Amino acid sequence: MGENTKNNSGNEPFEIFYNQGTFTTPSNGANKIIPSNVQLSQWNYNTNRMQLSVSIKKSSDLLSSLLQENNSNPINIDLPDLSILNVENNLKLGNNQKKLSSTNDLKLDKIALSKIFNAQSENSKIHLSKLMKRVQDIKSKVLITGDLNSGKSSLCNALLKRNILPTDQLPCTNVFIEVVDSFYNNGLEEVHAVPIDVAENVSDAVKKYNRLNATTFKFFKIEDLERLVFENDKWSLLTVYIHENPASVSTSTADDNNLLHNGIVDISLIDSPGLNVDMVHTSEVFSKQEEIDLVIFVVNAANQLTLSGKDFVSSASREKQFMYFVVTKFGDIKNKERCKQLILDQIKTLSPLTYKEHEKFVHFISNADNGNSPDDNSNNTDNGDDTPNYDQLRESLRNFVLKKRCLSKLLPAKTYLLKLLTDLKKISNHNVYKINLETINLKEKLQELEPKVHAAQEESELLNRQIELLVENTVTEIYDATRDSIATSIDLTKFPRYEGLSGTYDYVLLCRKAIMDNIVHSVANSEEYARSLTENVVTKIYDMGKVEKDKRPIFAKDLMFKQKKHILSKKFTVIFHFGDMFQPSWLGFSKFLQWGGSIQNDGELETQYFTNKNLMSYVKEPSLIFTSKIPTLFMYSFGGAKILTNIFMYGTQIFSLQALKNIGGSLLILGSCLSAAYLVHDLPRALPLNLTKKYKKLLNEIDYAHQNSNRISKVSRQVLKTPSKEVCRILEVKCDDLVEQRKDLESKLNNNLNSFKFFQDFAANTKKNLEDVQSIDLDID
Numbered sequence: 060m061g062e063n064t065k066n067n068s069g070n071e072p073f074e075i076f077y078n079q080g081t082f083t084t085p086s087n088g089a090n091k092i093i094p095s096n097v098q099l100s101q102w103n104y105n106t107n108r109m110q111l112s113v114s115i116k117k118s119s120d121l122l123s124s125l126l127q128e129n130n131s132n133p134i135n136i137d138l139p140d141l142s143i144l145n146v147e148n149n150l151k152l153g154n155n156q157k158k159l160s161s162t163n164d165l166k167l168d169k170i171a172l173s174k175i176f177n178a179q180s181e182n183s184k185i186h187l188s189k190l191m192k193r194v195q196d197i198k199s200k201v202l203i204t205g206d207l208n209s210g211k212s213s214l215c216n217a218l219l220k221r222n223i224l225p226t227d228q229l230p231c232t233n234v235f236i237e238v239v240d241s242f243y244n245n246g247l248e249e250v251h252a253v254p255i256d257v258a259e260n261v262s263d264a265v266k267k268y269n270r271l272n273a274t275t276f277k278f279f280k281i282e283d284l285e286r287l288v289f290e291n292d293k294w295s296l297l298t299v300y301i302h303e304n305p306a307s308v309s310t311s312t313a314d315d316n317n318l319l320h321n322g323i324v325d326i327s328l329i330d331s332p333g334l335n336v337d338m339v340h341t342s343e344v345f346s347k348q349e350e351i352d353l354v355i356f357v358v359n360a361a362n363q364l365t366l367s368g369k370d371f372v373s374s375a376s377r378e379k380q381f382m383y384f385v386v387t388k389f390g391d392i393k394n395k396e397r398c399k400q401l402i403l404d405q406i407k408t409l410s411p412l413t414y415k416e417h418e419k420f421v422h423f424i425s426n427a428d429n430g431n432s433p434d435d436n437s438n439n440t441d442n443g444d445d446t447p448n449y450d451q452l453r454e455s456l457r458n459f460v461l462k463k464r465c466l467s468k469l470l471p472a473k474t475y476l477l478k479l480l481t482d483l484k485k486i487s488n489h490n491v492y493k494i495n496l497e498t499i500n501l502k503e504k505l506q507e508l509e510p511k512v513h514a515a516q517e518e519s520e521l522l523n524r525q526i527e528l529l530v531e532n533t534v535t536e537i538y539d540a541t542r543d544s545i546a547t548s549i550d551l552t553k554f555p556r557y558e559g560l561s562g563t564y565d566y567v568l569l570c571r572k573a574i575m576d577n578i579v580h581s582v583a584n585s586e587e588y589a590r591s592l593t594e595n596v597v598t599k600i601y602d603m604g605k606v607e608k609d610k611r612p613i614f615a616k617d618l619m620f621k622q623k624k625h626i627l628s629k630k631f632t633v634i635f636h637f638g639d640m641f642q643p644s645w646l647g648f649s650k651f652l653q654w655g656g657s658i659q660n661d662g663e664l665e666t667q668y669f670t671n672k673n674l675m676s677y678v679k680e681p682s683l684i685f686t687s688k689i690p691t692l693f694m695y696s697f698g699g700a701k702i703l704t705n706i707f708m709y710g711t712q713i714f715s716l717q718a719l720k721n722i723g724g725s726l727l728i729l730g731s732c733l734s735a736a737y738l739v740h741d742l743p744r745a746l747p748l749n750l751t752k753k754y755k756k757l758l759n760e761i762d763y764a765h766q767n768s769n770r771i772s773k774v775s776r777q778v779l780k781t782p783s784k785e786v787c788r789i790l791e792v793k794c795d796d797l798v799e800q801r802k803d804l805e806s807k808l809n810n811n812l813n814s815f816k817f818f819q820d821f822a823a824n825t826k827k828n829l830e831d832v833q834s835i836d837l838d839i840d
């Protein structure tokens with residue numbers, strides 16, 4: 060078994076040559092004439108074998124492409140009526156192997172089902188590769204099974220025409236025995252026993268046993284079989300090599316009359332232990348192995364098909380379309396017709412196809428005792444005409460294997476391919492249907508989504524623009540307001556009252572402070588205005604973005620303008636000069652000389668009479684006298700008195716040089732005194748005027764109004780960025796979400812389109828392959 064027919068003459072056990080319409084087998088040295096119907100069978104067999112091989116390869120490729128599609132795009136396999144690729148076959152519970160319905164008992168989604176389907180498909184690919192091996196292998200295994208003591212070993216011996224296997228009235232075969240021609244063991248008759256510790260069961264043993272590897276078995280003589288068949292606790296398989304026809308051993312040639320090594324297809328017979336509760340499962344599993352081409356079920360006519368037998372047959376017939384039934388001990392039955400009918404009825408229920416051709420597949424044997432004797436054919440004949448003897452059975456079996464090996468060898472592959480391709484056809488049709496439905500659904504969803512996406516995008520753009528504009532207007536407003544406020548602050552300064560010559564120093568300081576305070580105050584006011592306005596606009600922006608109140612970040616307006624740079628930017632210094640106290644003008648001086656009053660800093664003519672002050676104030680603040688008209692009055696009085704004295708003293712000599720000298724000196728002193736008095740008198744007007752000018756000049760020079768307006772508006776802009784960004788982000792997320800949904804739908808739609816194309820091609824290829832397989836005619840007579 061480990062070695063195959065390569066021993067013979069090449070890769071194939073038989074090299075077939077055409078020779079004027081006959082087949083020859085070169086192994087026997089002489090050309091053998093094979094009947095033309097066998098020749099036809101061989102030709103058909105090879106053609107079918109080749110066609111099936113191609114179909115297996117194509118089916119495997121189809122499965123691979125389906126798997127690939129399933130991995131990139133989970134396919135729909137929620138189909139209840141699949142036979143090979145039904146995912147429910149993968150969902151079994153516990154020891155009782157109860158099947159679960161994926162749709163009822165377990166709710167599995169498309170992805171989960173597709174993963175199970177992957178496993179199922181992989182198994183199917185493995186099975187296909189085994190089928191390929193099987194289709195290309197020309198060896199044939201025949202499993203003989205049946206109830207305990209039903210006559211399996213006797214049947215085996217009868218078919219081999221040798222008493223090789225032990226038979227007994229009591230159950231005796233406890234180990235599976237495979238009988239192979241000694242051709243496969245260098246012409247030696249031996250028993251190779253596979254120990255239980257090498258292989259636990261027969262299925263395993265068949266795989267592990269290798270004739271060329273002595274560690275996989277133990278040698279025994281043929282005579283030891285009597286003992287070995289009982290030792291089921293030691294051996295899982297006994298391989299028995301025999302000379303079926305001792306006469307042909309010397310030439311090592313195949314014999315047409317042989318069953319095991321006949322020159323066209325080599326057969327091995329496997330005798331199995333009787334079916335009891337323990338053995339049914341093992342036999343069922345074994346019979347389903349691809350290596351088993353044909354199952355012969357031996358029925359004791361007296362017992363008919365027992366429960367174990369029925370179990371086995373119904374399970375095995377799912378895999379093997381045809382089974383042989385050999386009814387033994389039929390001769391002992393009185394009412395043969397009734398017995399026959401009862402058994403045929405049972406077969407009809409369990410394996411309808413076998414029943415349909417029961418004349419070929421169901422054999423009634425009357426007497427096994429004599430059947431073992433190859434020479435005594437007369438005793439093998441049943442009393443009835445329709446009950447073939449062992450020779451007829453042997454011939455039928457051999458013909459079946461030889462002429463109908465298409466069925467035994469290739470039918471399982473064809474049957475499997477038909478089921479698989481039908482499954483694939485159903486899957487592709489189902490997917491095309493589902494994809495169409497999904498596509499309609501996706502298109503509807505996309506149509507609904509499209510306007511929403513546009514609306515959201517437009518809303519987002521509009522709101523962005525509105526917020527941008529709002530921020531820009533706010534910042535401009537803050538800038539302008541701050542600039543105006545600072546620019547007008549100096550002019551709006553309220554200067555303190557001048558409290559006389561002695562308070563001149565304080566007056567200077569107070570005037571400067573008044574200007575400074577006004578400017579700084581205007582800046583602080585502008586900052587406060589910016590805070591309030593910014594706070595309002597922040598709320599407005601969140602309102603525009605429809606951000607829920609509890610989701611808005613807390614806005615702490617008091618934190619605005621708190622950094623050091625803000626404090627520093629408000630500071631500036633102006634250096635005071637003595638000259639800042641005076642700003643003489645001819646107009647002012649001439650007014651001063653008039654009795655009426657003096658020009659004040661606002662240009663208004665102010666009249667300060669001697670009487671407009673309380674006399675007590677002059678007492679309290681004598682220096683006030685200098686800012687009043689009192690010194691002027693005094694000057695005028697003194698000058699006038701002096702001139703009058705001169706006129707009186709010099710009379711007509713008033714215009715004499717001496718008189719003019721005296722008058723000139725007096726006038727000079729008078730003028731000087733009046734000028735000094737004017738300057739002192741003009742100080743409350745001149746100082747604020749000069750300071751105002753000086754501060755304005757400085758503020759202009761350092762661009763104070765712009766710097767602060769810029770600073771304040773910049774802070775507001777910075778602050779407003781946060782809600783603007785937040786609202787934009789929310790809108791973007793909303794848009795992105797919709798765009799993502801659209802993208803997702805489009806991608807699904809695209810996938811659907813690809814899947815649709817895939818399944819269209821897949822359906823066409825599957826259909827073609829299915830038609831090819833259907834056209835393979837294995838029914839050759």
Ligand SMILES: Nc1nc2c(ncn2[C@@H]2O[C@H](COP(=O)(O)OP(=O)(O)OP(=O)(O)O)[C@@H](O)[C@H]2O)c(=O)[nH]1
Nearest residue numbers: 208209210211212213226227230231232333388427
């Ligand atoms: N009368 C009669 N006896 C048969 C026939 N076939 C087998 N026997 C007898 O039935 C007994 C059991 O036959 P076996 O061939 O050992 O049966 P088995 O099915 O191999 O038995 P186990 O493998 O041990 O279950 C033997 O004594 C056979 O001689 C038959 O067709 N007619």
